[in-house]
Amino acid sequence: MAHTCIHWFRKGLRLHDNPALMAALRDCKELYPVFILDPYLYNNTLVGINRWRFLIGCLKDLDCSLRKLNSRLFVVRGKPEEVFPKLFEKWKVTKLTYEYDTEPYSLSRDKTVTTLAKEHGVEVVYKISHTIHDMDRIIEENNGKAPLTYNRFRTILKTIGNPKKPIPAPAIEDTKDVKTPCSENHDKNYGIPTLEDLGHDTTTLGEEKFPGGEQEALRRLDENLARKDWVCKFEKPQTSPNSLSPSTTVLSPYVTFGCLSARTFWWRVTEVYQGKKHSEPPVSLHGQLLWREFYYAAGVGIPNFDKMEGNPVCTQVDWDTNPEYLAAWREARTGLPFIDAIMTQLRQEGWIHHLARHAVACFLTRGDLWINWEEGQKVFEYLLLDGDWALNAGNWQWLSASAFFHQYFRVYSPVAFGKKTDKNGDYIKKYLPLLKKFPAQYIYEPWKAPRSVQQAAGCIVGKDYPQPIVQHEVISKKNIQRMKLAYAKRSADSAESPNESPSKKQGVKRKAKSVIDMLQKKDKKE
Numbered sequence: 130m131a132h133t134c135i136h137w138f139r140k141g142l143r144l145h146d147n148p149a150l151m152a153a154l155r156d157c158k159e160l161y162p163v164f165i166l167d168p169y170l171y172n173n174t175l176v177g178i179n180r181w182r183f184l185i186g187c188l189k190d191l192d193c194s195l196r197k198l199n200s201r202l203f204v205v206r207g208k209p210e211e212v213f214p215k216l217f218e219k220w221k222v223t224k225l226t227y228e229y230d231t232e233p234y235s236l237s238r239d240k241t242v243t244t245l246a247k248e249h250g251v252e253v254v255y256k257i258s259h260t261i262h263d264m265d266r267i268i269e270e271n272n273g274k275a276p277l278t279y280n281r282f283r284t285i286l287k288t289i290g291n292p293k294k295p296i297p298a299p300a301i302e303d304t305k306d307v308k309t310p311c312s313e314n315h316d317k318n319y320g321i322p323t324l325e326d327l328g329h330d331t332t333t334l335g336e337e338k339f340p341g342g343e344q345e346a347l348r349r350l351d352e353n354l355a356r357k358d359w360v361c362k363f364e365k366p367q368t369s370p371n372s373l374s375p376s377t378t379v380l381s382p383y384v385t386f387g388c389l390s391a392r393t394f395w396w397r398v399t400e401v402y403q404g405k406k407h408s409e410p411p412v413s414l415h416g417q418l419l420w421r422e423f424y425y426a427a428g429v430g431i432p433n434f435d436k437m438e439g440n441p442v443c444t445q446v447d448w449d450t451n452p453e454y455l456a457a458w459r460e461a462r463t464g465l466p467f468i469d470a471i472m473t474q475l476r477q478e479g480w481i482h483h484l485a486r487h488a489v490a491c492f493l494t495r496g497d498l499w500i501n502w503e504e505g506q507k508v509f510e511y512l513l514l515d516g517d518w519a520l521n522a523g524n525w526q527w528l529s530a531s532a533f534f535h536q537y538f539r540v541y542s543p544v545a546f547g548k549k550t551d552k553n554g555d556y557i558k559k560y561l562p563l564l565k566k567f568p569a570q571y572i573y574e575p576w577k578a579p580r581s582v583q584q585a586a587g588c589i590v591g592k593d594y595p596q597p598i599v600q601h602e603v604i605s606k607k608n609i610q611r612m613k614l615a616y617a618k619r620s621a622d623s624a625e626s627p628n629e630s631p632s633k634k635q636g637v638k639r640k641a642k643s644v645i646d647m648l649q650k651k652d653k654k655e
Contacts, residue, residue: 130156130223131156131157131158132156132157132158132159133158133159133220133221133222133223134153134154134157134159134160134161134222134223134224134226135153135161135163135213135220135224135225135226136161136162136163136226136227137163137164137165137225137227138163138164138191138202139165139227139230139235140228140230140259140385140386141228141258141259142164142187142188142191142342142343142386142387143191143298143346143387143388143389143390144191144194144343145295145296145297145347145393146258146295146296146297146390146392146393147228147258147296147298148258148296149226149227149228149254149256149258150226150299151296151299151303152226152254152256153226153254157224158306159220159307159309159310160200160308161203161216161220161222161309161310162195162200162201162202162203162309163204163205163216164191164203164204165204165205165206165212166204166206166322167208167209167238168206168207168208169208169234169238170234171184173327175510175511176511177476177479177512178324178329178334179478179479179512179514180479180511180514180516181324181327181329182324182334182337183339183340183341183479184341184386185322185323185324185341186337186340186341186342186345187341187342187343187388188202188204188321189321189341189342190342190343190344191342193344194298194343198299198301198303198304199301199304200304200309201309201315202319203315204319204320204321204322205319209242210238210241213245213246214245214249217245217246217249218249220310223251223252224251224252224253224254225242225246225251225252226253226254226255227239227255228255228256228257228259228387229255229257229258229259230259231260231425231429231519232428232519258390259387259391260391260422260425261292261391261392261395261418261422262286262289262292264422264426264429266289267282267285267286267289267422267426268426268429270285270288274430275426275427275429275431276423276426276427277427277442277532277533278533279410279419279423282419282422282423282426283410283419286419286422292396293392294392294396295390295392295393335477335478338478338480339379339382339478339479339480339514341382341383341388342388343388343389345383345388346380346388347389349378349379349380349383350383350389350393350394350397353378353380354397354398354401357401357405360398360402360407360414361401361402361406362408363408363412363413363414364408364413365416365417365483366412367412368482368483368484369482369484369550369551370471370482370483370484370485370487370488370546370547370550371470371471371482371485371547371551371557372551373555373559375482377482379480380394381480381514381515382479382514382515384421385514385515385516385517391418391421394418395415398414399415420520421517421520423523424519424520424523424524425519427519427523428518428519428522434523435503435518435521435522436503437501437502437503437531440526440532442526442532442533443532444530444531444615444616445618445619446501446529446612446615447611447615448494448499448500449499449500451499451500454498454500454598455493455498455504457595457598458472458492458493458498458500458505459472459508460472461473461476461561462595463492463595463597463599464590464594464595464596464597464598465492465543465544465597465598465601466557466561466564466573466574467488467544467546467547467573468488468489468492468543469560470556470557470559470560470561471485471488471560472489473560475512475513476512477560479512479513479514480513480514481513484546486524486528487528487541488541488547490502490505490525490529491528491529491540491541492541492543494525495530495537495540495608495609495612496540496541496543496601496605496608497543497604497605497608498598498599499604499608499611502525502526502528502529502531503525506521506522506525509521509525530612537609537612537613537616538612540605540608540609542601543601544573544574544601547573552569553572554569554572554573557572557573561594563588563593563594564586564588564594566585566586566588567582575588575590575594576590576591576596576597578590
C-alpha cells in the first residue's frame with residue numbers, strides 16, 4: 130500500500146541519520162514534512178530571542194534541504210493533539226512517523242497523538258535517533274533503575290556494545306516517486322515565522338555567532354574534526370571558561386536541536402581516533418557525548434527529575450527565596466565581574482563555556498546566593514541555545530551538590546577561578562566594557578581599587594557598577610555549614626526509612642573519579 134505520510138519533525142531537524150524520515154519515505158506516495166510550533170514548548174516566556182533565532186535558522190535550513198528533494202516544510206501553529214486530527218482528515222493521512230523523545234512532556238504528548246492517530250486509522254512509526262543508545266534498554270540492563278554514577282553507566286554500555294552506525298540522508302532517488310503537494314499560498318499558510326511575527330524586537334539583537342541548521346552543523350563538525358591532534362588530546366577540564374573565542378566545539382546547540390546526529394558525531398570522532406593515542410571518557414569528546422546519554426538515562430529513570438521535591442536522588446535543601454539576588458544574578462549585576470561577564474555573554478550570545486556554567490551555577494546555589502537550583506535551571510532554559518531538559522536538570526543538581534556530586538565543600542571562587550586562565554581580565558573587558566580601563570590588579574575586584582584608580586578608569590563602584598552583593602569569603606563558609614546540615618538531615622532520614630533512601634545508590638562516598646573531581650583536585654578553589 131502506498132501511504133500518504135506525515136513526518137513530524139520535533140528535535141531531529143536534519144536529513145542525515147534520520148531513520149524515522151526514511152521510514153516515512155518507504156511505500157510513500159505523498160509526504161508532508163511537518164513542524165508544529167507547540168505553545169507548551171515554544172512561547173516567549175520559556176524561549177529567549179537567541180534560541181528562537183536558532184530554531185528559525187534550523188527550520189529555514191531544513192526547508193532548503195527538503196526543496197532539493199522536491200519537498201517543503203509545513204510549519205503549523207497549535208497544540209499537537211488539536212492540529213493532527215485536522216491534518217489527518219485534510220490530507221487523508223495513513224502514516225505518521227517521528228523521532229522518539231524521552232522527555233516527560235514529549236512522552237505524554239506522543240501517547241495522546243498516537244491514540245488520536247489510531248482513531249483516524251493512521252499507522253504510527255517512531256525511531257530512536259536523538260540519543261546514541263536506547264535509554265529504556267540502559268535502564269532495563271541496570272535492573273530497572275537509572276545508573277547514578279558515570280562509571281556504572283559506562284559498565285552498562287559495555288554490555289550493550291557499540292552504538293548503531295548512522296544512516297545517510299535521503300537522496301533524490303529515494304524521493305523520485307514521492308510528491309509533496311504544495312499550494313501557491315504555501316508560505317502564507319505554512320511558512321516559517323520571522324522573529325517579528327513571534328513578537329520580538331530585533332533592534333537590540335547582536336551578531337549571530339552560531340547560526341542554526343544542519344548544513345552549519347556539518348560544516349562545524351568538519352572544521353572541528355579536521356584538527357585531529359586537538360581532537361585526540363581534547364580534555365574538557367583543560368579548556369578555558371573565559372577565552373575570547375570558544376575553546377570547545379560549540380556543537381552542543383546543534384546536537385540539542387538535532388541538526389547534528391549524536392551518532393554521526395560519535396562515529397566521526399571514532400574515525401579520527403583510529404590507530405592514534407587519544408584521551409578517554411569522561412574528559413574526551415566521546416566522554417562529552419556519554420555525559421549527555423548519562424543525563425538522558427537519569428531523566429527517564431528518575432521521577433520529577435527537574436525538581437527538588439519528589440525527586441528521590443536530590444538532597445532536600447532549605448534554599449532561600451531572594452528575588453533581588455536572583456534578579457541581580459540573572460541580569461549580570463552582582464558586582465562580581467567574572468560572574469557578571471559570564472551572564473552577559475549568556476544573554477548576548479546564548480552560549481557560555483561548560484566551566485563558566487559551573488562558576489555561575491555554584492555562585493547562585495551553594496556557593497554564595499543560596500538560591501534553589503530550579504531557578505537557575507529556568508534561566509538557562511530560556512537563554513541557552515543548547516538548553517536541554519535532561520542535561521539542564523542534571524547539571525544543576527550536580528553543581529548545587531544536590532545529586533551525583535557530593536563534595537559540597539569544594540566551592541568555585543568568583544575571583545580566583547577566572548584568574549587561573551585570564552589574569553588580565555580580557556574576557557571581563559570584552560563583556561563588561563565599563564570596566565575595561567581597570568588595571569589587571571583590580572579587574573576581578575574593582576571595589577578594592579582606590580578611588581583615584583576608579584576615577585581614572587571612568588567607573589565608580591557603587592555608582593557606575595554595583596558593589597558586590599555578597600562577600601564570598603564569608604558567605605561561602607556559612608553556606609558550607611548549611612549544606613553540611615542538609616546532608617546530615619538526609620543521612621538521618623535515610624536511617625529512619627532505609628528502603629526509601631536513594632543515598633546508598635547515590636554512592637556518597639564513591640571512589641569513582643568524576644570529571645569535576647579531577648578538575649577540582651587540580652584546581653582547589655579559594
